[in-house]
Amino acid sequence: MASTPEKTIEATLQRAAEGDETAWRRIVDTYSPRVFGLIRAQCGNSDLAEEITQSTFCTIVERIGRYTERGRFESWLFRIAMNRLRDEMRRRKRQARPVESEALVGLAGAAEEDPIASPASGQMKALEAALARLSEADRRIVHLRHFAGLSFARIAEVLGEPLGTVLARQHRALKKLRQHMGEEDLQ
């Protein structure tokens, strides 16, 4: 009988906690692109996203010996990643010096151009623009769902919110995206 993904993850985590480097590599190979995708979507900076991803996995491996898997590994991992990003953004905000307002012009568009997505259709660009217009809370759910590949149950665990709230917010976010994209088309 084939083992469920949860069982596989549990066994892999157990082996990694015992120092099995192959098991740890499997965890990193499986999850690091997803953590990176989420963080880059959130901050729009590949270098920072990689830095946060590395920091997240260092934290995980330091605590893995004390971690007991109960099907919550994904929520634990992505919560740490989100917290790392939040702390880093706060740190940068504290260290930031006041700048001339002119220097801020165009900074919103400073997110890196995706060489693969760039030649994509106008629909992708419209979607990008519509995403940028979402509230931070709505955008976060979209990122957790589509860029981190989390289920709604896991998103609810990461955000510490009821599943119904998460579902309702996702639905509202999609409707807003449709609305914003429609407005883009009209323009």
Added chain:
Amino acid sequence: MNGPTGRLTTGMTDSSDQYPILPGPGLPSEGDPELAQIEAALFRMARRRHAPAGLAGRVFDASVGLLPARRLRRARLFKLEPVSFGSVWGRLALAASIAVAFVVAIRSMPQERPRSPLSQAVELVLLESAGAAPADLQGLWRFEDPRYGAVESLLVTRDMTFRDLSGDLARLAEDLEM
């Protein structure tokens, strides 16, 4: 093809190697084709944004050294085992007793004054002139004897040779009842 969102993700490209663990079903957009299209477009956008080459390798290299078993091996290598308080006190008591024994031994040793070149010269002259035995000269090195001061002051006079002094020293030796 069924994607992570079930039947509503029609049109998604297949790149399951990048997202091997997929979210379960259950969509707020169910029943609304327009919302389903937006969801599908979001998944396509996410899949086109590949992680940079070698990301997983770099993350692995940065973190593998922190695996619990590796930390344990390092600790053993550098002998970082905790030491009990009892063991520490035992070692301190042993070191203290050795130090006390050493001090007692030093203090109980007979103290012998160093023989200066001057004392050796006096001894030679006296041995020649008075035929005294070396054992008889011990008194000369007792600096607390006030008569020794006379011998010493006599000998430190630079313009006198030992031959000049021999007579005086012989008399002093007699005076010291040697």
